[in-house]
């Protein structure tokens with residue numbers, strides 16, 4: 001019996017990706033007897049409900065055991081953190097003694113731990129596992145391109161004394177990547193005086209010290225970049241560990257209620273084939289009331305069919321900053337009469353839809369997305385062209401990659417730096433993705449990548465070979 005321990009960072013998306021990795025390992029290596037232990041932290045704030053998901057995995061997959069780590073005590077003072085990332089880094093630091101305890105007790109009660117697989121945010125646990133001599137791997141839940149950027153951050157850091165936010169449009173050159181404007185670097189890296197910058201820089205220096213980096217991508221999606229990383233061009237002061245592209249890994253259980261078909265799928269059933277533009281911006285993507293109005297006006301003027309997931313604007317109340325937003329009041333947020341005038345061709349849904357099922361629906365023709373990596377992979381696997389509207393985290397960087405390198409998306413342009421997107425821009429891009437030569441060429445490229453994703457995850461495909469190599473590295 002081989003014991004593997006997985007340690008996701010808090011948040012529904014990160015947890016689900018990590019558990020799906022565990023299921024993938026089990027499903028493809030039935031001959032090897034593996035028991036998987038997942039360390040689950042109790043996040044200091046609500047980051048999406050995971051209890052039903054954990055319960056269903058526990059019930060259906062006995063080889064997976066969840067270990068709930070206690071929350072740090074005393075509880076963190078939420079008002080003292082400038083950002084979500086800063087809060088999470090501190091939370092993970094304080095949780096580390098519990099990780100230590102769990103690693104020791106798991107290895108005592110079963111066999112020695114063959115591999116410890118951590119999220120890129122959990123570097124603080126790598127220092128611990130190295131001292132315990134447990135082979136430790138990263139699971140990188142963004143793209144290979146983003147991995148290249150993070151590995152090369154060491155070099156960029158040494159080459160300037162300024163924060164990226166002050167370098168504005170200065171182009172940064174990373175091996176394998178198109179030039180990146182400094183302003184498009186991931187949010188937590190923009191200000192080098194902040195703690196989250198130091199924490200990510202620290203992660204970047206530890207990534208190469210791992211036994212390997214598992215990436216949720218596939219070889220032929222970002223071939224030029226994978227080659228640059230694998231050839232060691234992104235780590236200048238030492239060797240690059242093996243890279244295992246095992247994706248696309250998509251959560252099969254993309255389904256909150258678990259009871260009946262979501263109303264939006266029934267509505268999509270009534271729409272013509274390839275006619276509906278789907279708009280959704282991730283679980284943390286929030287727009288101001290003014291921006292919601294611009295989107296509504298743009299959708300109405302476009303004359304196109306749409307399915308739009310709306311959330312409440314961000315709160316101004318500091319004490320509720322980290323709380324989940326309440327259900328949106330559509331009548332007060334959207335223009336007068338909008339819902340009525342568009343009811344024949346549009347559906348507005350509050351908060352959430354089963355995205356994998358929506359993207360896979362015959363009626364969907366395009367996806368206006370915040371460019372979170374999971375959403376990008378889901379769109380690629382469904383063969384749906386994207387319109388890139390990045391909001392937070394590493395999404396501005398993902399937009400550049402989707403546009404310049406992969407050519408799988410049309411852009412949404414902001415009126416001014418981080419300003420409002422106009423109704424006219426929304427109208428134009430929604431029309432473009434449905435019916436234009438640009439839209440058509442993006443669609444053809446996405447369809448080709450969809451086929452390649454199927455090949456990569458078929459028997460003998462690159463992602464299956466990478467997975468086999470990963471598992472072999474534990475048997476030695």
Ligand SMILES: *[C@@H]1O[C@H](CO)[C@@H](O)[C@H](O)[C@H]1NC(C)=O
Pocket residue numbers: 086089090093124195199
């Ligand atoms: C986390 O702990 C490390 C020491 O292991 C320390 O260097 C770092 O500053 C801490 N980070 C935060 C955000 O407290």
Ligand SMILES: *[C@@H]1O[C@H](CO)[C@@H](O)[C@H](O)[C@H]1NC(C)=O
Pocket residue numbers: 155156159173
């Ligand atoms: C360092 O910065 C200079 C100018 O800003 C640039 O030309 C050079 O390519 C950079 N070097 C590296 C290794 O990124």
Ligand SMILES: *[C@@H]1O[C@H](CO)[C@@H](O)[C@H](O)[C@H]1NC(C)=O
Pocket residue numbers: 166167168169170
């Ligand atoms: C970046 O923009 C600020 C304000 O717009 C300006 O003061 C500064 O000189 C710019 N820096 C660079 C490197 O262009």
Ligand SMILES: *[C@@H]1O[C@H](CO)[C@@H](O)[C@H](O)[C@H]1NC(C)=O
Pocket residue numbers: 254255257258259260261262265354357
């Ligand atoms: C949700 O899951 C249940 C069972 O797990 C399934 O029967 C149902 O079809 C799913 N609904 C959607 C909308 O995917």
